[in-house]
Amino acid sequence: MRPFTYVRAHEVGTALAEAEADSRADFLAGGTTQLDLMKDGVLRPDRLIDITRLPLHGIEERQGALIVGALVTMEELAADPVAGRRLPLVREALLRSASVQLRNMATIGGNLLQRTRCRYFRDPTVAACNKRDRGSGCAAVHGSHRTHAVLGTSEHCIATHASDVAVTLVALDAVVHISGAAGDRKVPLTGFYRTPGDTPDVENDLRPGELIAAVEIPLLPEGARSDYLKVRDRSSYEFALASAAVAVGLGADRRIEWARVGLGGVATVPWRAVEAEAVLTGSPADGEVFASAAAAAVAGAEPRPQNAFKVDLAQRTLVRTLQTVTGAGS
Amino acid sequence: MTLQAKPHAEESLPQTEFTLRVNGRDHPLRTDARLTLLDALHDRLGLTGTKKGCDQGTCGACTVHVDGRRVLSCLTLAAQCDEREIATVEGLGTEDELHPVQRAFLEHDAFQCGYCTPGQIMSALGLMAEGRAGSPDEIREYMSGNICRCGAYQNIVAAIRDVAGTEDGGRADDVPQAEGGRP
Numbered sequence: 264m265r266p267f268t269y270v271r272a273h274e275v276g277t278a279l280a281e282a283e284a285d286s287r288a289d290f291l292a293g294g295t296t297q298l299d300l301m302k303d304g305v306l307r308p309d310r311l312i313d314i315t316r317l318p319l320h321g322i323e324e325r326q327g328a329l330i331v332g333a334l335v336t337m338e339e340l341a342a343d344p345v346a347g348r349r350l351p352l353v354r355e356a357l358l359r360s361a362s363v364q365l366r367n368m369a370t371i372g373g374n375l376l377q378r379t380r381c382r383y384f385r386d387p388t389v390a391a392c393n394k395r396d397r398g399s400g401c402a403a404v405h406g407s408h409r410t411h412a413v414l415g416t417s418e419h420c421i422a423t424h425a426s427d428v429a430v431t432l433v434a435l436d437a438v439v440h441i442s443g444a445a446g447d448r449k450v451p452l453t454g455f456y457r458t459p460g461d462t463p464d465v466e467n468d469l470r471p472g473e474l475i476a477a478v479e480i481p482l483l484p485e486g487a488r489s490d491y492l493k494v495r496d497r498s499s500y501e502f503a504l505a506s507a508a509v510a511v512g513l514g515a516d517r518r519i520e521w522a523r524v525g526l527g528g529v530a531t532v533p534w535r536a537v538e539a540e541a542v543l544t545g546s547p548a549d550g551e552v553f554a555s556a557a558a559a560a561v562a563g564a565e566p567r568p569q570n571a572f573k574v575d576l577a578q579r580t581l582v583r584t585l586q587t588v589t590g591a592g593s
Numbered sequence: 594m595t596l597q598a599k600p601h602a603e604e605s606l607p608q609t610e611f612t613l614r615v616n617g618r619d620h621p622l623r624t625d626a627r628l629t630l631l632d633a634l635h636d637r638l639g640l641t642g643t644k645k646g647c648d649q650g651t652c653g654a655c656t657v658h659v660d661g662r663r664v665l666s667c668l669t670l671a672a673q674c675d676e677r678e679i680a681t682v683e684g685l686g687t688e689d690e691l692h693p694v695q696r697a698f699l700e701h702d703a704f705q706c707g708y709c710t711p712g713q714i715m716s717a718l719g720l721m722a723e724g725r726a727g728s729p730d731e732i733r734e735y736m737s738g739n740i741c742r743c744g745a746y747q748n749i750v751a752a753i754r755d756v757a758g759t760e761d762g763g764r765a766d767d768v769p770q771a772e773g774g775r776p
């Protein structure tokens with residue numbers, strides 16, 4: 264690890280000023296991404312601003328939404344009674360992530376900003392990684408890419424975004440509250456992430472020195488049915504090969520009145536499957552509709568030799584989740 | 594590089610000062626900011642019970658409690674723990690009387706080489722405090738952050754069940770088993 268100066272901020276204003284003063288400063292929350300990548304030599308800040316003591320630890324229900332402070336841990340949000348009742352898919356995604364020890368450390372803000380698990384990104388001895396070093400190439404395209412993305416890719420980067428909970432949050436239209444030296448702003452999570460294009464190093468809308476202060480999660484209407492299903496190489500403590508976040512409103516005639524669909528493990532950003540939602544909305548909850556919704560979700564997929572199986576797997580994962588939430592067509 | 598140059602360079606590295614409170618005792622430290630909690634315990638305080646397996650957050654051997662919650666000391670900076678309460682395996686039991694979880698691990702032969710054991714025990718204590726030892730499957734799910742290279746898992750589950758009084762029971766309702774779709 265490269266030497267750095269450690270500073271601890273107790274107020275948001277101080278943290279922002281510290282970041283503003285040093286363009287080579289990074290924030291430290293739970294550290295489960297930040298310290299890991301510093302040990303690997305991927306991140307090399309001069310200054311580490313410990314933000315864990317900022318007053319951003321609260322969870323508050325306000326006007327039909329849950330406002331979750333950026334420093335709330337994954338375990339804390341999973342244990343929140345309102346989240347458990349009104350956002351069961353969020354709870355499920357959290358409890359299927361990482362391990363208890365990691366979830367006790369990892370924060371919601373940090374989770375949204377976690378970096379890809381692409382082994383080439385995480386290994387600075389590999390020269391070719393456009394995410395680490397723009398213009399250097401992508402070792403994964405012709406290398407090992409079984410776990411890589413099939414949606415939202417470009418020839419410059421196929422790295423998967425590994426967050427589980429972010430997949431539920433894009434489906435739920437969550438909003439990121441951002442604080443910066445120049446002021447505060449709110450950005451919908453669906454517009455927050457950037458697919459790689461020819462600048463894979465730019466992953467989101469956050470400007471240098473800005474801080475995520477909170478995430479606003481609109482609660483599901485009473486009666487909504489929802490679930491998060493994660494499919495992986497082992498049944499616990501593993502990243503998703505494919506996952507689906509689904510919420511639907513089902514009418515008395517078993518028609519789908521509205522639908523929200525997110526996909527994980529298969530895309531370069533937490534993926535909102537609007538094409539699938541369009542197929543589902545107004546249609547009967549049956550196997551045929553589920554299959555066409557799933558086909559629509561992956562219509563734009565660009566599989567490569569080792570990850571072509573994900574196109575099927577993503578569809579099956581989505582269909583299974585739709586069956587579970589609607590109780591139809593198994 | 595001359596022999597004198599090295600200590601000089603070390604001294605010029607950014608230092609931090611803080612107090613580590615471990616098992617109820619305060620330890621003032623002045624160190625290079627890069628020091629992890631794991632290395633602080635092991636190398637600075639001589640508390641070698643906490644083990645370094647992967648040093649990358651994947652194996653759980655370094656599990657300790659910070660403010661009552663189980664965490665990984667290899668991905669925690671020591672400086673971050675200023676004024677926090679840290680509990681390690683050394684704080685359990687006494688010379689004459691083992692902690693019930695330690696005793697259960699012995700009685701159930703819940704280890705072979707023993708390298709993962711301090712982490713398993715600290716994690717098991719967390720598991721029970723969280724109320725997650727309700728069934729064997731629940732124990733397996735919520736202990737999954739602790740890897741045992743010797744594969745003593747069956748006996749680890751048995752030891753925890755013994756202490757927690759876990760029923761034989763079926764599967765935990767909210768723990769999906771090996772979801773389908775394996776490629």
Ligand SMILES: Cc1cc2nc3c(=O)[nH]c(=O)nc-3n(C[C@H](O)[C@H](O)[C@H](O)COP(=O)(O)OP(=O)(O)OC[C@H]3O[C@@H](n4cnc5c(N)ncnc54)[C@H](O)[C@@H]3O)c2cc1C
Nearest residue numbers: 292293294295296297361369370372373374376426427475
């Ligand atoms: C072994 C292992 C397994 C894992 N498995 C899973 C899994 O199954 N599913 C899953 O979703 N995740 C998984 N993760 C990833 C884990 O969830 C993330 O590392 C974690 O959520 C990051 O949160 P943190 O608080 O530790 O962030 P940090 O590591 O502290 O920070 C992450 C990044 O965000 C920045 N940052 C943090 N907070 C803020 C803020 N409020 N404002 C601005 N910038 C900020 C930091 O500067 C840093 O660049 C796993 C991680 C490990 C090590």
Ligand code: FES
Nearest residue numbers: 646647648653667
């Ligand atoms: S040494 Fe910390 S998790 Fe392996």
Ligand code: FES
Nearest residue numbers: 705707741742743
């Ligand atoms: S007993 Fe050897 S690693 Fe667990």
